[in-house]
Amino acid sequence: MRRYRIKVGNKTYSIEIDDPQASPVRVRVDGRPFEVQVEWEGADDEAAVTPEVRPAQPSRPSPVPQARVPVTAPRPSAAGEEDVTDTLIAPMPGTILSVAVREGDLVQPGQEVCVLEAMKMKNSIRSPRQGIIAEVAVSAGATVAYGDPLVRFQQPGIRPQ
Amino acid sequence: MGWHNLLDLFSGLSHLTWGHLVMMAAGGLLIYLAIAREYEPMLLLPIGAGCILANLPGTGMLDEQGLFGILMKAGVDTELFPLLIFVGIGAMTDFGPLLENPRMVLLGAAGQFGIFGTLLLALLLRFNMNQAASIGIIGAIDGPTSIYVSSVLAPDLLGPISVAAYSYMSLVPIIQPPIMRLLTTRRERLIRMPYTSRPVSRLTRILFPITVTLLTGLLVPKASPLIGMLMLGNLLRESGVVERLVGASSNEIANVVTLLLGLTIGSTMTATRFLRLDTLLILILGIAAFALDTAAGLLFGKFLNLVTGGRFNPLIGAAGISAFPxxxxxxxxxxxxxxxxxxLLMHAMGANTAGQIGSVMAGGVVLALLAG
Structure with missing residues (x-):
């Protein structure tokens, strides 16, 4: 169970997500349950990873059963103000063996971001989208738990040249 | 010194038959696979060496007082070697992924159904009941359990059965994927299953091996020696206070016994016992058993997907066998x-450790039913 506070305009919503990668995702907005269907539309379509409801737009979110959510799972932050759509998280606990990207790198969908060793198996963690790396949150040798951020992408909408 | 003594020097050569040569070549093949292909080298190298040594005529190593005779009597006839190996496996196994996801136990059980399918096939091919059951156990790809069961039920088939179980262990990445693709749809393979993190307390980890041992002892007493040793090793590991015993079980004891067991198994591959149609049939039935176990796991995975409303990736079912990881x-x-x-790794690891327990249980059930 993950809890988020999302501020849209002046109103704050409390959001609870049982499991961000389940299908459908069960979400409670201020206690009201919704089921959200996530559709994987291929990695080359950047729109697929862009949520319809962006925190930046001051409109009241209208949670409907078929809302799109990002394939990268949201990650809470202390302030609750962080962009929740553009963080690639560790899919399972393990150790980072190597990191293949740096801040400012343009990555393509499917490009290796880092290698995560879990249960003595090396797992290539690949970028689900095209984008520019805004921050690399891990370094080689780091131990990560499930859900820890690996890299953050720049805000959606900023297109690389 | 006369000519007679000089001829004794070459007695090996004069007793050499084509059967010996074929088996030495087979031993050489196992050694080649171990060294050049790294197919389970820890096991296949000693087995190959044992096979070559056992097929050298006139060495006396197979005699009751010879090296292999002593090892066979001390470690395999008594079932001691597989049991000691299980202490090491227990000390090396982290049941955490299974304890985080207890429903994976079901897959470890489902993965054993191929045993019974193979048993029926083997009966059709005129193996007797005890032999057929021993062959079925190959399907779980569990070397020590296969050796344990066949040394009780079908000692004459010990060589081919253990060679099949250990060789197929290294063929898991080749044999399983086509079956997995055949029996699942692309849509099913695409089902994502996020890691479900549930912290497992130290107390749970300590109580788990004790509880499993007690339950097994009461329900399937014949599985107790294997499960008891497996869980003893795990208790050592999880107790956190006997580092040296954990090290000894998972390194020294497991390595020494693996060497001795491998040699002994290899020594059973003599021309007269191995060069028979039965051996070929056992190798084929072993693959069938493995394929059936994989299929049973996948089908059960599909069933779980059905009852969870599409939230379970059936591929995980294929991991309900013993070949870990x-x-x-x-x-x-x-x-x-x-x-x-x-x-899917962490879920599959849960199913895989369940498969390890499942195959031992299946061995125990087979022994309980057949060994009387």
């Missing part, structure tokens, strides 16, 4: 072929 890794790879962002 090869099978779990295969599940992860096949899942990622379809979607690189899908990480």
């Amino acid at each position: 090869m099978s779990a890794r295969v599940v992860q790879r096949v899942g990622q072929e379809e979607d690189f962002g899908n990480f």
Whole structure:
């Protein structure tokens, strides 16, 4: 169970997500349950990873059963103000063996971001989208738990040249 | 010194038959696979060496007082070697992924159904009941359990059965994926299953091996020696206070016994016992058993997917066998072929450790039913 506070305009919503990668995702907005269907539309379509409801737009979110959510799972932050759509998280606990990207790198969908060793198996963690790396949150040798951020992408909408 | 003594020097050569040569070549093949292909080298290298040594005529090593005679009597006839190996496996196994996901136990059980399918096939091929059951156990790809069961039920088939179980262990990444692709749809393979983190307390980890041992002892007493040793090793590990015993079980004891067991198994591959049609049939039935176990696991995975409303990736079912961690890794790879962002590894590890327990239980059930 993950809890988020999302501020849209002046109103704050409390959001609870049982499991961000389940299908459908069960979400409670201020206690009201919704089921959200996530559709994987291929990695080359950047729109697929862009949520319809962006925190930046001051409109009241209208949670409907078929809302799109990002394939990268949201990650809470202390302030609750962080962009929740553009963080690639560790899919399972393990150790980072190597990191293949740096801040400012343009990555393509499917490009290796880092290698995560879990249960003595090396797992290539690949970028689900095209984008520019805004921050690399891990370094080689780091131990990560499930859900820890690996890299953050720049805000959606900023297109690389 | 006369001519007679001089001829004694070459007695090996004069007793050499084509059967010896074929078996030495087979031993050489196992050694080649171990060294050049790294197919389970820890096991196949000693087995290959044992096979070559046992087929050298006139060495006396197979005699009751010879090296292999002593090892066979001390370690295999008494079932001592597989049991000691199980202490090491227990000390090396982290049941955490299973304890985080207890429903995976079901897959470890489902993966054993191929045993009974193979048993029926083997009966059709005129193996007797005890032999057929021993052959069925190959399907779980559990070397020590296969050796344990066949040394009780079908000692004459010990060589081919253990060679099959250990060789197929290294073929897991080749045999399983085609079956997995055949029996699942792309849509099913694409089902994502996020890691479900549930912290497992130290107390749970300590109570688990004790509880399993007690339950097994009461329900399937014949499985107790194997489960008891497996869980003893795990208790050592989880207790956190006997580092040296954990080290001894998982390194020194397991390595020494693996060497001795491998040699002894290899020594059973003599021309007269191995060069028979039965051996070929056992190798074929072993593959069938493995394929059936994989299929049973996958079908049960599909069933779980049905009852959970499409939230369970059936690929994980294929990991309900004993080959750890090869099978779990295969599940992860096949899942990622379809979607690189899908990480099934931890779930598959849970099913895989359940498969380890399941195959031992199945061995115990077979022994309980047949050994009387």
